[in-house]
Amino acid sequence: MGSWPTGRLLSVAARVLERRFDEALAGHGLTHAGLIALHHLVAGPLAQRPLAAQCRVAEQTMSRTIDRLARAGYVSRRPDELDRRRVVIELTEPGAGVLAALRRAERESEALLGSLADYEHFREQLIGLVVALERAEPEQIAQQAE
Template sequence: MTADPERVRADVGSWPTGRLLAMAARVVEGRFEGFLAGLGLSHAGLIALHHLAAGPLSQRELARLCRVTDQTMSRTVDRLTRTGHAERTSDPHDRRRMVVTATGRGAEALAAARAEEQHSEHLFGAVDDYHHFRRQLITLITHAES
């Protein structure tokens, strides 16, 4: 039995905004997951590559920027190195410190993911103005964190 689209829209229209945001996040994340898997990436790997785009970072600094524990970042970097998206080396100045660098394959995957995010009808096709929507989300998040 298929639900009547107008009834579904009316029900969703009655939801509190927080629930709408949570559901939208799950829908987009679920759709994007398949695309990322095709690139050999996870959401965590994509976030790490985003931060590595500016240049190499210590694994600890990368964890801090991604807002995860060192242990979680270690697993993410392990996967990125296995898939060829990043390289991990010892810092020549401090052998205890690990430095992570995105590879060419990592940079290409990041560019493909960014293009898919912005231009795919499957992800944000229902949004009238992607850039305005993105600015609104940034405002909401940064206001909530201040």
């Protein structure tokens, strides 16, 4: 593996980690989309459209995710006090509990990311990478590869 290009290493790591996270999430009746929605609801209740935007998914996808989360008891729905036509999604106590347990597992579980020597430094580097990649234009990437 020492000779592999960095892109391949990242790709393999992502696939392995995704499988492990899938197993951990399934044990709680969650998907990646559900976990992301719970994460965004920690800051407070949101209507479906802004929640979908924050999660970077279509409203239809968010609707299915919210349905699953509500059936599991991780979120509740209530009418918006300012606009009765809108429904607000709110994190429940069980939802906050499962999110906390999964965050703890990510940091501490050897099967997930707990085996990292410096978890916070690794996160900072990943955030920097994602930000840089999102800023890079596809044309720039193609030109640099030539």
